[in-house]
Amino acid sequence: MGLTVDATPDNKEVTIAIEGRFDFNLYRPFREAYLPHTIPGIHYVLNFGATDFMDSSALGMLLQLREHAEGQGARITIKNCNSTLAKILRIANFQRLFTIEGLTK
Amino acid sequence: MKILIADDTPAGRMVLSSMLRKESHTVLIAEDGSEAVDVFKREQPEIVIMDIMMPVMDGYEATRHIKKLSGQRFVPVIFLTAMSDEEALVTCVKYGGDDFLAKPYNPVILKAKLDALNRIRELHAVIKLQNEDLTRYRDRLDREQELAGQILTNILHAGSIYLPNLKYRLSPANIMNGDLLFVARRPTGTLHVMLGDITGHGLSSAICAMPAAEVFYDMTTTGYPIGEIAATINQKLKRVLPVTLFCAACLLEVDHTSGRLTVWNGGLPDVLVWSPREGIRHRFASQHLPLGIVNPDFFNASIAVDDLRADDRIYLYTDGLIEATNREGAMFGQDRLEHCLRPTDSPDEVFDAIQESLSKFCGSKAQEDDIGLVELPYDLNPSYPKCPSEVPPPRNLFPTKCHFDVEFTREELGRGDLLATLTPILDSLHLLPPHKEAVSVILKELLDNALDHGVLGLDSSLKNDSEGFAAYYESRQKALAELEEGWIKIRLAQGPSGVGRTLTVRVEDSGPGFDYQRHPPDVTGNIGYCGRGIPLIRSLSKDLTYSGCGNIAEAAYAW
Numbered sequence: 128m129g130l131t132v133d134a135t136p137d138n139k140e141v142t143i144a145i146e147g148r149f150d151f152n153l154y155r156p157f158r159e160a161y162l163p164h165t166i167p168g169i170h171y172v173l174n175f176g177a178t179d180f181m182d183s184s185a186l187g188m189l190l191q192l193r194e195h196a197e198g199q200g201a202r203i204t205i206k207n208c209n210s211t212l213a214k215i216l217r218i219a220n221f222q223r224l225f226t227i228e229g230l231t232k
Numbered sequence: 233m234k235i236l237i238a239d240d241t242p243a244g245r246m247v248l249s250s251m252l253r254k255e256s257h258t259v260l261i262a263e264d265g266s267e268a269v270d271v272f273k274r275e276q277p278e279i280v281i282m283d284i285m286m287p288v289m290d291g292y293e294a295t296r297h298i299k300k301l302s303g304q305r306f307v308p309v310i311f312l313t314a315m316s317d318e319e320a321l322v323t324c325v326k327y328g329g330d331d332f333l334a335k336p337y338n339p340v341i342l343k344a345k346l347d348a349l350n351r352i353r354e355l356h357a358v359i360k361l362q363n364e365d366l367t368r369y370r371d372r373l374d375r376e377q378e379l380a381g382q383i384l385t386n387i388l389h390a391g392s393i394y395l396p397n398l399k400y401r402l403s404p405a406n407i408m409n410g411d412l413l414f415v416a417r418r419p420t421g422t423l424h425v426m427l428g429d430i431t432g433h434g435l436s437s438a439i440c441a442m443p444a445a446e447v448f449y450d451m452t453t454t455g456y457p458i459g460e461i462a463a464t465i466n467q468k469l470k471r472v473l474p475v476t477l478f479c480a481a482c483l484l485e486v487d488h489t490s491g492r493l494t495v496w497n498g499g500l501p502d503v504l505v506w507s508p509r510e511g512i513r514h515r516f517a518s519q520h521l522p523l524g525i526v527n528p529d530f531f532n533a534s535i536a537v538d539d540l541r542a543d544d545r546i547y548l549y550t551d552g553l554i555e556a557t558n559r560e561g562a563m564f565g566q567d568r569l570e571h572c573l574r575p576t577d578s579p580d581e582v583f584d585a586i587q588e589s590l591s592k593f594c595g596s597k598a599q600e601d602d603i604g605l606v607e608l609p610y611d612l613n614p615s616y617p618k619c620p621s622e623v624p625p626p627r628n629l630f631p632t633k634c635h636f637d638v639e640f641t642r643e644e645l646g647r648g649d650l651l652a653t654l655t656p657i658l659d660s661l662h663l664l665p666p667h668k669e670a671v672s673v674i675l676k677e678l679l680d681n682a683l684d685h686g687v688l689g690l691d692s693s694l695k696n697d698s699e700g701f702a703a704y705y706e707s708r709q710k711a712l713a714e715l716e717e718g719w720i721k722i723r724l725a726q727g728p729s730g731v732g733r734t735l736t737v738r739v740e741d742s743g744p745g746f747d748y749q750r751h752p753p754d755v756t757g758n759i760g761y762c763g764r765g766i767p768l769i770r771s772l773s774k775d776l777t778y779s780g781c782g783n784i785a786e787a788a789y790a791w
Binding site for chain 1: 429476478499501519521522555
């Protein structure tokens with residue numbers, strides 16, 4: 128369980144990878160992962176390849192990132208969701224708010 | 233520090249007390265164990281130095297008493313012993329001793345020991361203080377949560393959650409419940425149900441239940457349809473909630489007159505329509521974002537419809553049910569739920585079977601998320617307005633004689649629920665229940681007929697083919713969007729008649745009408761202005777007549 132942050136050398140793309148459960152316990156680490164990387168037009172990539180599960184507070188955290196990104200003119204891409212995550216995002220219809228690889232708008 | 237020395241030998245007492253006084257400690261003296269206990273009670277020293285062998289009461293016994301008397305307070309006891317006596321050391325610890333001092337006494341070692349024990353003592357005192365603070369804080373929080381929980385329950389259940397056939401389970405993972413269930417009826421008697429699941433749980437999520445409840449109950453009793461209620465709740469929650477909080481919710485309307493089920497699902501798992509013979513026979517997947525996320529301009533109030541049959545049941549649940557985990561971390565899951573919803577001969581046991589399956593699966597694992605589950609049978613004792621003759625005439629009539637004329641233009645016809653627009657006028661007639669409900673039903677049916685069949689020219693037989701209401705609803709939406717001209721005029725006239733009163737509801741539309749003389753609408757059932765509502769209007773009103781070219785309907789309600 129944990130969270131890792133990787134930025135490209137030019138700082139234009141930041142990848143946040145989450146391992147295990149994405150829930151309220153990651154509230155602070157998740158915010159601290161993207162807040163320092165705030166340059167206009169940045170691309171946030173959320174890699175859920177190692178994420179087993181997310182709860183509704185994680186959805187709330189995504190909304191918070193989205194609000195932050197809107198202020199920066201930044202993009203967000205969510206990728207590598209397993210079927211559980213895809214279903215959770217689909218039920219909440221988050222494909223209308225985020226670019227989610229594998230889910231059509 | 234205030235230090236007590238318990239020693240029966242004057243020489244020992246002398247050596248120790250002079251060492252301690254040199255370090256500016258206050259010294260108290262006891263000559264045996266019993267006296268040590270007395271002095272301890274009276275003077276409350278901070279550290280005790282205790283000899284073992286003493287007359288009257290030995291050091292072990294005295295230490296036991298002192299440790300008991302000090303309770304939560306940490307009072308270190310140092311035993312005076314000979315280094316060689318290992319067994320004595322073990323006994324010292326057993327009776328509560330904290331350290332040892334071997335003879336002959338070395339002032340440097342004594343000072344070091346006192347310093348070390350004093351540090352522990354101070355730490356202990358701080359922890360004790362903090363612990364007391366925490367306990368007080370937790371007690372206060374528990375009390376406040378309990379009170380807030382009671383207040384919330386009163387607010388949230390302000391409507392008519394009590395319906396004999398409605399089964400529900402809302403189990404709070406915390407004192408405060410992140411799940412909410414509202415049930416109320418529109419003036420026409422149709423039932424509105426809302427199940428919501430607010431992000432997280434506890435106080436902050438319970439607070440957002442309040443604006444949602446207020447909007448739901450106000451708008452339902454005023455007569456608004458669920459799409460508009462969802463839009464208003466969304467608008468309100470969007471304004472008040474922090475960005476991380478939202479409310480996944482499903483609103484549904486059950487119309488017992490027409491058998492129509494209307495659903496707005498934003499973020500809850502599939503709403504299931506179930507019949508004992510077929511099992512799950514229809515699903516309403518989440519079509520929308522949860523409430524409180526999108527700006528009102530982007531809100532989508534569109535609904536999905538299905539037609540219900542007599543023994544249908546509707547199942548609503550929150551993700552807490554599907555995601556409930558057992559000790560191994562596995563989830564209850566959709567499949568286990570749907571396994572309970574296979575066809576069965578004993579439909580009344582299904583709700584309990586789901587709960588049993590869940591508790592068997594989860595075992596002794598504590599519940600993490602809020603779990604909400606609702607079973608809503610279609611034949612919910614529809615409490616429709618009774619026939620006027622069964623109800624005594626009301627007093628305090630006001631006003632004595634009056635009428636209202638209202639015209640809906642084309643723009644108004646496309647804008648939403650006509651009946652809700654008329655509700656304030658009905659209110660101003662001061663009709664008492666159940667007359668208000670009866671008049672609402674008559675008005676709704678006449679308005680529906682005037683709009684659907686008169687202005688839009690829809691064929692009600694559409695409702696009977698295999699696609700049912702969904703197709704009907706779609707063609708209705710299409711016709712409304714494409715409507716170029718049309719109007720509906722309504723006159724509500726109230727006045728005395730005989731010993732009672734009469735209210736006539738006259739609805740005229742811009743449509744071509746129908747040949748009412750050749751096709752009495754209540755007989756054929758499928759021609760012209762008929763729908764399932766006509767028999768209902770007839771059962772409620774004294775008289776239903778058609779005039780003009782069949783485009784004017786007038787119902788008289790008397791009491």
